[in-house]
Amino acid sequence: MTTPASPAxxxxxxxxxxxYRGLPSTLCPGCGHNSIANQIIAAxxxxxxxxxxxxxxxxxxxxxxxxxxxxxRSFGFNGVHGRMPSLATGARFADTSLEFIGVSGDGDTASIxxxxxxxxVRRNAAMLYIVENNGxxxxxxxxxxxxxxxxxxxxxxxxxxxxxVDICMEALVSNATFVARSFAGDSKQVRELIKAGVAHNGIAxxxxxxxxxxxxxxxxxFHSYTWSKDHTEPLHEIAFVPKLKEIEFDDPxxxxxxxxxxxxxxxxxxxxxxEKDYDPTDRWQALRVMxxxxxxxxxxxxxxxxxxxxxxxTDLYNLPEKPLNRFTEAELRPAPETLDSLNALFx
Amino acid sequence: xxxxxxxxxFAISIxxxxxxxxxxxxxxxxxxxxxMGIPASGKNLFPSNxxxxxxxxxxxxxxxxxxxxxxxxxxxxxxxPATFMQDLQAVPxxxxxxxxxxxxxxxxxxxxxxxxxxxxxxxREADIPANLKEYVANMVYVGVLAHMxxxxxxxxxxxxxxxxxxxxxxxxxxxxxxRAAMQWAAENLTKTDPFAVEPMDKTKGLxxxxxxxxxxxxxxxxxxxxxxxxxxxxxxxLAETLNQxxxxxxKTADGKNTYAVLQAEDELAAIGMAIGAGWxxxxxxxxxxxxxxxxxxxxxxxxxxxxVPVVVWDIQRSGPSTGLPTRTAQGDLTMVNFLSHGDTQxxxxxxxxxxxxxxxxxxxxxxxxxxxxxxxVLSDLDLGMNQWMxxxxxxxxxxxxxxxxxxxxxxxxxxxIWARYKDVDGDGIPYRTVPGNLHPAAAWxxxxxxxxxxxxxxxxxxxxxSNLLRIKKKYETAKQYLPAPVIDESGQEIGxxxxxxxxxxxxxARVLLASQSGVRTDFxxxxxxxCTQEVHDFVQRHQxxxxxxxxxxxxxxxxxxxxxxxxxxxxxxxxxxxxxxxTARWVANTILAQEEK
Numbered sequence: 001m002t003t004p005a006s007p008a009x010x011x012x013x014x015x016x017x018x019x020y021r022g023l024p025s026t027l028c029p030g031c032g033h034n035s036i037a038n039q040i041i042a043a044x045x046x047x048x049x050x051x052x053x054x055x056x057x058x059x060x061x062x063x064x065x066x067x068x069x070x071x072x073r074s075f076g077f078n079g080v081h082g083r084m085p086s087l088a089t090g091a092r093f094a095d096t097s098l099e100f101i102g103v104s105g106d107g108d109t110a111s112i113x114x115x116x117x118x119x120x121v122r123r124n125a126a127m128l129y130i131v132e133n134n135g136x137x138x139x140x141x142x143x144x145x146x147x148x149x150x151x152x153x154x155x156x157x158x159x160x161x162x163x164x165v166d167i168c169m170e171a172l173v174s175n176a177t178f179v180a181r182s183f184a185g186d187s188k189q190v191r192e193l194i195k196a197g198v199a200h201n202g203i204a205x206x207x208x209x210x211x212x213x214x215x216x217x218x219x220x221x222f223h224s225y226t227w228s229k230d231h232t233e234p235l236h237e238i239a240f241v242p243k244l245k246e247i248e249f250d251d252p253x254x255x256x257x258x259x260x261x262x263x264x265x266x267x268x269x270x271x272x273x274x275e276k277d278y279d280p281t282d283r284w285q286a287l288r289v290m291x292x293x294x295x296x297x298x299x300x301x302x303x304x305x306x307x308x309x310x311x312x313x314t315d316l317y318n319l320p321e322k323p324l325n326r327f328t329e330a331e332l333r334p335a336p337e338t339l340d341s342l343n344a345l346f347x
Numbered sequence: 348x349x350x351x352x353x354x355x356x357f358a359i360s361i362x363x364x365x366x367x368x369x370x371x372x373x374x375x376x377x378x379x380x381x382x383m384g385i386p387a388s389g390k391n392l393f394p395s396n397x398x399x400x401x402x403x404x405x406x407x408x409x410x411x412x413x414x415x416x417x418x419x420x421x422x423x424x425x426x427x428p429a430t431f432m433q434d435l436q437a438v439p440x441x442x443x444x445x446x447x448x449x450x451x452x453x454x455x456x457x458x459x460x461x462x463x464x465x466x467x468x469x470x471r472e473a474d475i476p477a478n479l480k481e482y483v484a485n486m487v488y489v490g491v492l493a494h495m496x497x498x499x500x501x502x503x504x505x506x507x508x509x510x511x512x513x514x515x516x517x518x519x520x521x522x523x524x525x526r527a528a529m530q531w532a533a534e535n536l537t538k539t540d541p542f543a544v545e546p547m548d549k550t551k552g553l554x555x556x557x558x559x560x561x562x563x564x565x566x567x568x569x570x571x572x573x574x575x576x577x578x579x580x581x582x583x584x585l586a587e588t589l590n591q592x593x594x595x596x597x598k599t600a601d602g603k604n605t606y607a608v609l610q611a612e613d614e615l616a617a618i619g620m621a622i623g624a625g626w627x628x629x630x631x632x633x634x635x636x637x638x639x640x641x642x643x644x645x646x647x648x649x650x651x652x653x654x655v656p657v658v659v660w661d662i663q664r665s666g667p668s669t670g671l672p673t674r675t676a677q678g679d680l681t682m683v684n685f686l687s688h689g690d691t692q693x694x695x696x697x698x699x700x701x702x703x704x705x706x707x708x709x710x711x712x713x714x715x716x717x718x719x720x721x722x723x724v725l726s727d728l729d730l731g732m733n734q735w736m737x738x739x740x741x742x743x744x745x746x747x748x749x750x751x752x753x754x755x756x757x758x759x760x761x762x763x764i765w766a767r768y769k770d771v772d773g774d775g776i777p778y779r780t781v782p783g784n785l786h787p788a789a790a791w792x793x794x795x796x797x798x799x800x801x802x803x804x805x806x807x808x809x810x811x812x813s814n815l816l817r818i819k820k821k822y823e824t825a826k827q828y829l830p831a832p833v834i835d836e837s838g839q840e841i842g843x844x845x846x847x848x849x850x851x852x853x854x855x856a857r858v859l860l861a862s863q864s865g866v867r868t869d870f871x872x873x874x875x876x877x878c879t880q881e882v883h884d885f886v887q888r889h890q891x892x893x894x895x896x897x898x899x900x901x902x903x904x905x906x907x908x909x910x911x912x913x914x915x916x917x918x919x920x921x922x923x924x925x926x927x928x929x930t931a932r933w934v935a936n937t938i939l940a941q942e943e944k
Contacts, residue, residue, distance in 0.1 A: 023803075052785045055627075056792075068792060068804065075782040077626060077653075078794035079619065080645050086575075086611065086619025087626070093573050093607045094627030095783035116619070119612040320603035323783050324572050325628030327605055329747040332570030332630070334596045336742045342564060342592075343739040346554035 012048035020045045022069040027062055032184030032210030032225075033132045037069045039187055040101065040130075043194040044071065047242055054099045055091065059084040059113060062139050062212075063105030063132035071101075082113025085120035085129075089313065092125050095323035096314045099198050100127035106147040107137050110165040114146075117167075121174040121203050125313040128197035128204045131167050132184075134212035135223035142215035149222040154215065168304055169290055171205040172283060178204035179286065179305040183228045184211065189301060192269075195240035196303065201264035202312045209299060228299055235280075235289070235302035237272035261306055271303060280306045353421075353541045355385045355410040359492070360420035362427045362434045363485065366398030369426070371510050371521070372485035373404040377734055379498050379506040380408045381555045384547040388414035388851075389734040390928060395580070395672040401430045412549060414736060415852035416928040422542060424488050425450065426466065443495075443540035445488060460540035464491050469527050475520045483524045490528025495536065497543050500529060554701065554737045558730040561701035562634075562660060563588035564740060565708015567596055567606075570747055572629040574608045575620035577639060580672045581728035582662035585634040586610075614639035618646040618659065622721075625650070625657040626793060628752070628781030630712045632658035637666040637679050640686070647721055648687025649795040654768070654777070654818070656715035656722075656750065663727035665926045674926030675728035677847060680902040683723045684876060690815060694825045695876040696724045697846040699833075701737035703874070704730070707830070709743050714828055716750035718821050719776060727897070729928045730848040751778045755786045763788030767802040768814065775820030822877060829875035832882055836869040841942075842889035844882075845896060846873040846903065848928060853895050855931030856938070864939055868893075873903070878910045886914045893938050895921045897929055 010016055020041045025034050044054060051073035058064035060081035067076045079087045084102050092100065109117045109131050120129070135148040144157055146165040153159045171179045178200045180193045190208060197204030211217050211225045219226040236259070243266035257273040261280065271280065279285055286305040293300040320327075359376070363369035373389065380387040387408045394400035407417055425434040425446040432452060438444045440458040448463035470484040486507075493503050503525055504518070511517040563585050566574070571593075576586035589608050597605045611617035617633045624631035635643065640661050650657050663679045665671035685691055694714060696707045707724050715722040751772075753765060763786065768777045777800075780789040791802040798814070799805040836842075845853045850872055860866040871885045886892055886907070892914075894904035901920035908915035921937040923929060 050785070052787065052790065055782045073787055073790050075780075075790045076792040077623070078792065078796065079622075080649055080795060083615060083619045083646070086616040087623035089609070089616075090573060090575060090620035090623025090625075090629075090631065091627035091782060093624055094629050094781065098782055115612060116616055119616065314607075317607045318602075318604045319607065320599050320601075320605065324605065324607075325781055325783055327570075327572070329570065329749075331599070332572065332597070332605055333568055333743065333747065338596060339568065339740060339742050343554060346556040346560075 011045050013050060015045070015051075017041065017045045019073060020051060020071055022072050025066070025069040027065065028214050030213040031062070032134065032208070032212070033063055033066045034069070035184050035187060036130065036132055036190060036208055036210060037066050039191040040070045040194055043191045043198065046191075047195055047198065049099060049198070053097065054101060057084045057088045057100065057102040057127075059104050059108040061105040061108045061137070063103055064108055066132070067103050082108050082111070083116050084108070085113070085116040085125070088127055089120055089123065089125050092127070092314050093317070093319070094325040096319060097323065101198065102127050102129045104129065104131050106131060106133040106135060106145040106167070110146040110167055110170075114165070114170070118170065118174045121171055121176045121205065123313045124177055124202040124310055126201050126203070128194065128200070128206060131205070131207045132210040133167065133207055133223065134210050134216055135221070136212050136216040138212050138215055152221060166290065166294070167207040168205065169287070172286055172305055176205050176305065177202040177307040177310050180205070180303045181207045181209070182301045183209045183232055183299060185225055185229060186232070186301065189234065189238055192238045192240045193303065195242070196263065196269045199240070199242070199263045199265055199267045202310060231297060231299045233293065233298040233300050234274060235278045235300060235304065236274055238302060239270045241268045241270060243267040261303070262308070264308065269303060278302075280304060351541060352543055354543050354545050355408050355547060357422060357542045358405060358407045358417040358420040359422040359424060360434070360437065361404040361406070361424040361488070362430050363402055363404070364427045364429075365394050365396050365400045365402040367485065368482040369402070369404065369485045372489045373406070374510055374734070375486075375489050375503065375506045376492060377406050378509055378555060379493070379502045380406070380544060381550050381736070382502050382505055383498065383544060384550050385410065385544060386412040386414060386549050386736060388736065390416055390729065391733060392927065393673050401427050408544060410547065410549070413851065413855045413931065415855050415931050418930045418932050424492070426485065426488065428452070441541070443542060445491060462491065462495065462536055464488060464528070465531065469531055470524055473524050473527050475523050479520055483521050486521050486524040487528040490525040491532045491536070493525065494529045494532040495538055497545065500526065550736060552739065554739055555734050556701050556737060557584070557732055557734055558698065558701050558704040558726050559585040559662065559732060560588050561704035561737070561740065562708045562724070562726065562731070564592060565705035566632060566658070566712070567592055568705075568743060569709025569712040570630050571632060571712065572606050573621065573624035573631040574633065575611045575617040575624075576608070576634050577611050577614045577617045579614070579636045579639050581664055581732045582634040582636050582639070582660065584732065585660060585662065614642040615646070618643040618657070621657045622646055622650050622655050625715070626653070626655045626781070628783070630716070631656070632660065632711070634660040634662065636662050636664050638669065640679060640683065644686055647693070648689060648691055650721040651687055651691050651693065652795055652818070653793045654719040654779070655793070656719055658711040658715050658722050658724065660724045660726065662731040663725060665924065671926045673728070675848065675897065675928055676924050676926065677725075677727055677849070677897040678899070678902070678924065680725065680898070681905055683725060684906055686723070692819070692822050692877070694718060694720060694722050694822070694829070696722065696830065697874050697876070698724065698726055698730070699847055699850045699872055699874065700730070701735050702740060705740040710830070713748040714825070717748050717776070717828060718825055719750060719779060720821060725847065727848050751776060753778050753780050753789070754784055755789070758784070758786040758788055766800040767791040768798065768817070769800040770817050770820070774824040775817050776824060826877060826879045829879060831879065832874055832885070833872040834870070834881070834885060836885070837867070839867045839869045840890040841866065841868045842885060842892045843868050843870045844873060844892055844894050844903065844907070849895055849897055852929040852931045852934050856934035859931055859935040860938060864935075866939065866942060876906065878907065883911060886911055886917070890917065891919060892917050893919050893921050893941075895929070895934055898922055898924050
């Protein structure tokens with residue numbers, strides 16, 4: 001009998017955290033995106049996901065470089081600007097048993113990629129869609145993005161005259177089935193939301209305020225560490241309990257009122273009530289709370305909206321159990337005699 | 348005015364109003380000729396409009412088997428008052444003009460046979476449901492022409508039944524009108540024109556269909572697994588045909604689909620989805636036309652550079668810009684050849700008839716997966732949407748080529764040692780793995796940014812250049828896999844080179860040139876780019892090469908000049924684009940004019 005590895009070293013499938021790492025980050029030290037990459041590593045490790053079962057997608061920009069910095073053993077595709085959703089949509093059909101994690105930015109999603117973002121949401125493709133939202137274009141050195149707040153002043157750009165795009169609102173009105181927002185500085189919440197988003201069978205939009213320490217981190221700026229810390233209003237405390245047989249979990253919350261959200265695969269998201277009770281299955285309440293947050297200058301975080309039961313994209317296509325990309329010629333090419341009857345149709 | 352009988356050799360131009368149901372009537376006539384064994388073709392000159400604008404349908408019957416558009420239609424059928432005078436003037440002396448008798452405009456021609464038809468009266472009096480009368484009124488000219496040209500009622504019946512896929516009720520409603528019109532013509536018209544049809548046996552074993560249908564079926568037999576598309580004329584019917592036949596042909600034993608077709612939000616997404624699916628190991632395609640292709644440009648470059656198999660059908664229409672959406676052209680060739688920024692050259696297939704659309708439909712997937720590259724197939728509106736006679740579709744004559752894909756057991760044998768972009772075999776084509784491969788060494792990171800052999804990000808100058816040169820090598824490697832040109836040669840000085848839908852006009856022009864002007868020509872029909880050695884050799888063997896194409900600038904000649912700069916002084920253009928299919932007469936005259944210089 002082999003000696004069981006210490007639970008501190010390996011996860012439920014016997015992998016170490018190193019098995020989930022990526023290449024060293026080339027982003028700026030202190031960038032919010034790096035802490036998000038670390039939480040993706042932690043979440044996948046803690047969930048016991050086989051890295052080979054995860055596929056990473058991204059578009060163009062600082063955020064979109066980050067899939068290289070986690071899950072080295074996972075396939076990844078860094079596509080063109082704003083059009084990661086279409087790549088992922090097509091790839092979804094190859095093997096529906098895979099988990100998809102897309103990482104985008106506010107420029108990649110809310111500007112050039114708005115169309116594809118809304119449509120991947122509308123189609124409910126099973127994918128965790130993370131927006132690393134910092135309000136600026138970092139890689140081109142600090143221009144305003146579409147999520148920059150009106151009135152934001154940046155060094156070489158002047159003052160932003162336009163209203164910002166709210167990615168969670170856009171997701172909600174496009175009938176997203178999972179909408180969440182977090183702040184890169186809140187590691188635990190980010191991690192638990194990543195787990196819930198991965199477990200969700202459908203599109204999981206996770207908008208994470210992720211400060212750009214180089215170009216947009218002034219104290220009064222909406223996307224800065226200081227402002228976000230001071231203005232964060234969590235809707236609830238959140239814990240993700242994966243569906244695992246024969247393992248007893250301690251209730252992550254010792255006291256207080258909790259609300260449980262059961263996911264498609266049987267895992268559970270536990271939300272602990274904070275100031276007031278919040279029902280994340282009520283779209284109107286979600287929109288109301290977000291509108292109120294905009295007015296009052298709050299950064300609302302947590303699981304904003306969740307809808308269970310809507311089929312995901314590939315559920316609509318009557319696909320076989322076996323992954324399509326493992327089908328062979330014999331299974332894909334119709335028999336010769338079928339062509340004879342087809343030819344007869346055109347005579 | 349009737350002189351010698353002209354049998355099975357004339358063209359009919361039918362002028363109707365778009366959206367009036369004339370398509371059924373026109374298709375009925377065309378298929379009737381085909382079913383009589385007479386070579387025939389049908390070309391729809393339709394407006395970019397749902398209802399109300401003028402539309403013409405050109406039918407050519409030719410005992411000699413010529414199917415190109417004719418410059419002049421000896422028989423005119425005028426149902427549309429808006430174009431009546433134009434249609435009347437278009438009939439050549441000695442021709443015949445059938446027209447709806449409720450159009451009261453001055454005729455003023457005595458050099459043609461005139462046949463007024465009581466279109467409204469016949470359909471009004473026919474014993475059919477009132478709500479259908481408007482739709483079947485066009486069957487009046489079918490009946491009148493059938494009687495006057497000598498098409499048996501039984502053949503019309505067969506042909507109408509074909510249009511309605513054997514549905515008896517719909518067939519009968521239409522046949523009531525046809526019979527009434529035939530009877531009226533027998534009782535009221537005296538034939539004064541020379542045109543007639545007689546049965547032949549020249550269509551036996553042939554199909555009559557369109558290139559888009561053939562392309563879709565070819566893709567299905569090629570094992571198509573994923574298609575994403577966005578509606579655009581003239582390519583939409585290709586994707587719609589996929590939707591029509593996939594459910595019948597591609598289910599597993601337990602009724603599951605081995606395919607998925609998705610209508611995307613635009614062409615940017617359609618190509619993105621197709622590339623995502625191709626990257627993930629599916630036989631994947633999209634179909635579009637020029638404007639859509641412009642939108643797909645950036646992603647085409649990614650597929651080229653990240654080396655993702657994907658098939659893109661371009662059903663060309665007149666451009667630039669919106670251009671003439673419902674008219675044909677071969678104007679996308681240069682653009683597609685280089686589609687993308689940076690150094691890019693794509694492999695292009697050029698089908699010349701429906702049978703080849705079917706063939707290239709499945710071959711394109713083999714090529715895409717073999718070369719790990721986007722493969723473009725250029726058809727056009729004329730080939731894609733019009734009715735062509737064609738040899739039957741042939742079942743693929745070789746096994747699928749899935750290319751260099753490593754699965755778990757392959758990586759096991761390699762002890763997990765491999766590199767995504769390493770040229771192991773010296774043909775420029777590396778090995779790939781696809782998502783879902785669970786071997787711990789399977790994964791790699793695809794990107795449009797500079798990368799080394801292991802697919803890691805790299806800005807190293809040497810790495811960049813050697814990678815681009817390796818990709819270029821694939822373009823050379825491709826030549827051995829491409830369909831060879833079709834050459835008809837008898838040692839002449841003049842060689843003609845053309846591709847795709849202009850082929851029937853070129854073939855007929857060669858006969859005209861030889862028989863009327865004594866100018867003999869050889870002909871190379873190109874079926875793929877890049878040009879192979881056979882093309883170079885053909886060019887070398889000739890003194891003067893005419894590139895016949897339906898565009899303004901002679902794009903094929905431009906590309907050939909780049910490929911064969913030393914021979915370019917021999918190249919001449921016969922290019923023309925007015926939105927209509929080229930005619931043999933125009934091709935012959937254009938070549939003659941240059942020969943006489």
